[in-house]
């Protein structure tokens with residue numbers, strides 16, 4: 001048994017082209033042999049493709065940030081959202097079980113309806129407002145029902161220095177337009193994908209260390225810690241507050257000879273003034289206390305995390 005735990009761990013990361021997946025692909029390198037198959041090699045809408053990719057690589061860990069994340073589009077294509085966010089998780093969990101692998105998964109604040117006046121804890125009742133949230137919730141439930149040792153990191157408002165996200169959109173538009181109207185009555189915490197990858201790596205590293213020390217497979221060490229963990233950057237703001245802080249930090253980074261008037265004027269608006277196909281939770285605030293208490297990892301506050309992300313641009 002000692003030799004099996006001492007061997008270099010094989011880590012399968014899905015969605016390596018996505019925000020969190022790309023960060024994980026790089027951050028997890030020191031922990032083992034990372035394989036991040038692209039959609040062509042592992043298509044999450046095909047059970048056969050998923051099984052084939054997993055059986056070929058035989059991972060000790062499956063880390064699954066891949067998801068159908070188009071919140072508004074999901075209202076029009078629920079089958080696809082459920083295929084990727086629920087059925088694929090079910091199949092991956094079956095394969096993980098057969099291999100004795102540990103499973104790390106990501107979920108969303110959109111499993112809640114946003115009506116709570118206090119930050120949500122993991123045990124709070126879920127009530128998704130749209131297809132995306134429902135499909136992610138069913139993915140969580142499928143993983144929990146599988147009995148595979150797992151961590152589910154529920155996060156919120158993810159952004160990074162690449163891909164498609166609110167931060168990059170705002171910075172682009174703020175350069176192009178004179179005025180930007182931004183929703184200021186939804187509350188939550190923007191979360192930098194780099195920080196989510198860091199806490200994932202720290203949690204996995206601690207589990208690997210225990211696994212080596214006790215000569216037990218990582219999945220066995222993970223089993224008693226299995227469950228949902230809220231994992232977002234600390235503090236809270238609104239989309240408007242996030243945009244304002246991003247522009248403020250960009251101004252600070254600008255050279256003195258660059259005009260500070262080069263950014264749009266930001267105007268706070270209500271959700272009602274910006275209708276979207278999918279309803280969003282009014283409050284996305286997540287209490288991350290369990291992450292600190294049980295996994296001994298904690299995330300940066302959202303403003304320093306933003307500053308780290310901006311320094312990567």
Ligand SMILES: NC(=O)c1ccc[n+]([C@@H]2O[C@H](COP(=O)([O-])OP(=O)(O)OC[C@H]3O[C@@H](n4cnc5c(N)ncnc54)[C@H](OP(=O)(O)O)[C@@H]3O)[C@@H](O)[C@H]2O)c1
Pocket residue numbers: 014015016017018019020021038039042043044045064065066067068069084106107108109136154155156157158159163193
């Ligand atoms: N973005 C947010 O604001 C946010 C908020 C809360 C929670 N989350 C959760 O955090 C996790 C990571 O989100 P993210 O923002 O990093 O996502 P993302 O940037 O949208 O990336 C999604 C990834 O999933 C892959 N994917 C989608 N459908 C696939 C399929 N059929 N087969 C194979 N790969 C497929 C995409 O591949 P392609 O490049 O080929 O499309 C991409 O690599 C997800 O679980 C998401 O639900 C995100």
